[in-house]
Amino acid sequence: MRAVWNGTVIAESDDTVVVEGNHYFPVESLDCAYLVESDTHSVCSWKGTASYWSIKVGDQVNPDAAWFYPEPKGGAEQVAGRVAFWRGVEVTA
DSSP states (O other): OEEEETTEEEEEOSOOEEETTEEEEEGGGBOGGGEEEEEEEEEETTTEEEEEEEEEETTEEEEEEEEEOSSOOTTOGGGTTEEEEOTTOEEEO
């Protein structure tokens, strides 16, 4: 699987986990050169508190387009150490 935004590959892996229709990529598969820390957080009732990264390619920024669960709740261990994407990031095989 590949996560692409603005023609740039942000992550690529053949080891994704699909949860609620989202592919979670191993953190090691990310190209961190395009990730910018965000102060945004959200709460999922069964996965826990999510943290976000914005994606920056050139002068373009996609705010909070990647999310992860630093400490997933019990029952959501499959997303530990993994990152998912949205907001126009194309995830394709």
